[in-house]
Amino acid sequence: MTRNGTVDPLVGHVLDDRYEILQKLARGGMATVYRAQDLRLGRIVAVKVMHDDLDESQDTDFARKFDREARAAAALTDSHVVGVFDQGIDHGRPYIVMEFVEGCTLRNLITREAPFGPERALSLIEPVAAALAAAHESGLVHRDVKPENVLIGDKGQIKVGDFGLARAASAKTITVAKGNVIGTVSYLPPEIVAQTHADARSDIYSTGIVLYELLTGEKPYTGENLQVAYAHVHRSVPAPSRTLRRNGHAPVPDYVDALVAACTRRDPDRRPADGHELLSRVRRARAAAAAGVTHDESLAMVMYPPGWREGRHWSAGSAGREHADTEPIRLASRAERREYVGASSVSGPVPSRARGTGPSRSGPT
Secondary structure: OOOOOOOOOOOOOEEOOOEEEEEEEEEOOOEEEEEEEEOOOOEEEEEEEEOOOOHHHHOHHHHHHHHHHHHHHHOOOOOOEOOEEEEEEEOOEEEEEEEOOOEEEHHHHHHHHOOOOHHHHHHHHHHHHHHHHHHHHOOOOOOOOOHHHEEEEOOOOEEEOOOOHHHHOOHHHOOOOOOOOOOOHHHOOHHHHHHOOOOHHHHHHHHHHHHHHHHHOOOOOOOOHHHHHHHHHHOOOOOHHHHHHHOOOOOOOHHHHHHHHHHOOOOHHHOOOOHHHHHHHHHHHHHHHHOOOOOOHHHHHHHOOHHHHOOOOOOHHHOOOOOOOOOOOOOOOHHHHHHHHHHHOOOOOOOHHHHOOOOOOOOOO
């Protein structure tokens, strides 16, 4: 049954004479996920079916991209990546068959328990970094890292799903104004908002936003999609300690603030380069947090190297303030904001004047 009480038309349907749809699990911007029975192998699987309203779903180029990305995702064998078993097109609907993880999503956990202490938050983000490390080593960029795509099994295993799907659904028919941005807008890197390009460093930014949310229990930016997208391009993510103090909570260690700051730099050149580099820093920060270290300026410098701040050094005193980007921020005029809104209601990148001083470049995906 759907939320309005109607029966989902795919429930009871058998895709390609093999996958019997048993139950609707969740609906997102690009697809709906179902619990299904693999009639050939006799196992429960998760099936993600792309929405009919994605114009490209009937396009042969989209089908080729979808097939290519599914194959690339299936090649990932890391224990923290949701396994991909099969893909196909049934009556014009592209679908992908994945490992079924019995449990909940990181979003469910955040809703119930956040904010988390530093060690717990880092223990939740470490498997995400490990999954990204494996993907980036294989040349695959996720493009849609968010709590909904992080699955937590009943036995505590943490896995990241949906690798490659955001790339398969090209941004040419998806718009900010419609709310169907490729990648949930709360976690979108500025370079995707402003240029529609992404690489491994884009995943690092999104992961930094997830870590911020784990530590504070809230997202750094709220509001309408256009407002949030604009903030990603023009504002720096506040230090978690600043948000925690504002809400009456104890701050996190300086090196944890520094890690979030490094991951969420607006210029991708100044973030950790890929999942491997992120994983190394997360593990060091987690070890310190587990040991009860509340202040370590040298470790904070490792998390956020001074060269990235062009001579400005990270210090414990900055932990409670919004970290300052060295890129100058010019506030857009009212006319420019109107131009930004107008441009975002159609497909394609936002105009250069609305981009402000976002990332200077973004490597190929």
